[in-house]
Amino acid sequence: MSPMQTLFPNIDWAEIGQACIDTLLMLGGSLLFTVVLGLPLGIWLFLTARGQLHAKPKLYGVLSLVVNVLRSVPFIILMILLIPVTKAITGVSIGIRGAIVPLVIGAAPFLARLVETALREVDRGVIEASQAMGATTSQIVTRVLLPEARPGLIAGATVTAVALVGYTAMGGIVGAGGLGALAYQYGYNGYKPDYMLVTVALLVVLVQILQSLGDRLVTRYSRR
Amino acid sequence: MIRFAAASKSYRVDGALVPALEPVDLVIERGEVFGIIGHSGAGKSTMLRLINLLERPTAGRIFVEGNDVTDATGGELRRLRGGIGMIFQHFNLLSSRTVADNVAFPLRIQGNVSDGEITARVDELLELVGLTAHARKYPAQLSGGQKQRVGIARALASRPSILLCDEATSALDPQTTASVLELLGDINRRLGLTIVLITHEMDVIRRVCDRVAVLDAGRVVEMGAVADVFLHPQHPTTRRFVAEADHREGHGPEFSGVAGRLFRLSFRGEATYSPVLSNVVRDTGVEYNLLSGRVDRIKDTPYGQLTLAMNGERLDDALAQIRNAGVDIEEVAR
Structure with missing residues (x-):
């Protein structure tokens, strides 16, 4: 017996490999759509808040409520509640594609709040100076707010990515597979502690990589 | 030329209208350096922002270069603002852009200036403010005085006819203040730019302004040529400002003997x-x-x-x- 087999007698390494791929696919896909939805939603929240460039307190109230509701529903419940929606969008309610829809709907409002907070950190004086130069609101958003808030936005995306890693573990419920599902299925239900150890270790490594990548980008774009 | 015609501003605070600026009538001539002095909350910041409509007057009209701009919106408002440069107490530079990109910014958002023209204009402006060597630096790498020079170069980029200065030297030490004021005076003479500045320091008024308006609690209480106001202040607020500039507060008693x-x-x-x-x-x-x-x-x-x-x-x-x-x-x- 090789040392690997001695240490981890139960593990099918091909299965672990497939689980890694599934997790990365779910993470990549859901992160992409989370940013596509969450960034504009966060900008919208920022602009419509009281005292901001396009203050619409009532619209802000509605947006804010929707965001809060989505953020307060436990992800596992959200996933089940969203099954019909998922089916309508992707045609299936299971597998990786089936998991991405609830992942995005769970994470986008979370990212939107982080985006809103990051944009609020931009010096009001800089916005005023841009207005004084005759910038339009869309120019202020694309050329002032987003570049000035870039470190905060990257930090927000990093936090969201790490949260998504946690959410993907629940992808197993809809048969999406991934490392989390493996840990639950074999490690916990199947009493195979080596599975638990390996899958959790791989998740830790993934989170570490995401966080240090994010931190590095934040440092690179910080000019203050 | 800038004209305030009974222009006033009130803010709604908890449902009640609070006046920030009582109706003002005054004319700022083309090419002059006009100072507005007042304590914080006197309404000078509001008055300055009425000129480029960062604040809209509650009543009255604002004229810039002969045109009633009070209700300008959209393209008209952007053109008005393109013709008015503004500098700020805290500089308000884009921290994510280099010095050169900050100066180029107003030209880029106008969208009708070619890259070649922008580069040439930026070089020219950085030379004017003496920052050619710092073009590739980020604002965080500069001193306060250098940041304000970037602010000035940026404000001049679109060749405005008016420059608004919002407490432009209040965050600077005395020596840097002197050099920035000298630069402003130089720009006024060389480019014939109309400069409107607000400050709470009479010394700033004395050094660069031709005329001054003294604001107290939202009202213009005194106005005239700087020499007249400075040597013969009439209103108690003006006297206090002049006394502060002369460092002669509370002199009375020591003459008693x-x-x-x-x-x-x-x-x-x-x-x-x-x-x-x-x-x-x-x-x-x-x-x-x-x-x-x-x-x-x-x-x-x-x-x-x-x-x-x-x-x-x-x-x-x-x-x-x-x-x-x-x-x-x-x-x-x-």
Whole structure:
């Protein structure tokens, strides 16, 4: 017996490999759509808040409520509640594609709040100076707010990515597979502690990589 | 030319209208440096922002270069703002862009200037403000004075006819303040730019302004040529500002032991450099005791202001001779 087999007698390494791929696919896909939805939603929240460039307190109230509701529903419940929606969008309610829809709907409002907070950190004086130069609101958003808030936005995306890693573990419920599902299925239900150890270790490594990548980008774009 | 026609501003606070600026009527001529002085909350910031409509007047009209701009929106508003540069107390530079990109920013958002023209204009402006060597740096790598120079270069990028300065030197040390004010004066002379600046320091007014308006609790309480306002302040608020600039707050009591009558003599221009007092003493035999004094410049005009105690039989002759020499005299109550 090789040392690997001695240490981890139960593990099918091909299965672990497939689980890694599934997790990365779910993470990549859901992160992409989370940013596509969450960034504009966060900008919208920022602009419509009281005292901001396009203050619409009532619209802000509605947006804010929707965001809060989505953020307060436990992800596992959200996933089940969203099954019909998922089916309508992707045609299936299971597998990786089936998991991405609830992942995005769970994470986008979370990212939107982080985006809103990051944009609020931009010096009001800089916005005023841009207005004084005759910038339009869309120019202020694309050329002032987003570049000035870039470190905060990257930090927000990093936090969201790490949260998504946690959410993907629940992808197993809809048969999406991934490392989390493996840990639950074999490690916990199947009493195979080596599975638990390996899958959790791989998740830790993934989170570490995401966080240090994010931190590095934040440092690179910080000019203050 | 900028004209305020009964322009006023009120803010709604908890449902009630609170006036920030009472109706103002005044004209700022093309090419002049116009100062607005007031304590914080006096309404000077509001007044400045009415010019480029960062604040809209609650009532009254604003005219810029002869046009009523009060209701300008969209493209018209952007064109108006393109013709008015603005600099700020805290510089308000884009921290994510280099010095050169900050200066290029107003040209880029206008969208009708070619890259070649932008590069040439940026080089020219950085040379004007003496920052050519720092073009590739980020604002965080610069000192306060350098940041304000970037602010000035940026404000001038679109060749405005008006420059608004919002407490532009209040965050700078005295030496840097002097060099930034010198630059502003230089720009005013060389480019014929109209400059409107707000400040709470009379010294800033004295160094660069042609005319000044004194704001107190949202009202213009005094206005005129800087030399007149500075040498003969009328309103108590103005007097306090002038006293602060002269560092002569609370002088009254220390003259109590001095014999004779107290006078304040104000010289301007040529009179500053002629030996008026020694002539008067020789001709009339009065005695004088110099209690305090200052000789300085108001923008480009030399001036002096002396406080004297005077004694002698021919005092009236002496006073007449001083007046004839072009010196203003006020008797100071003791």
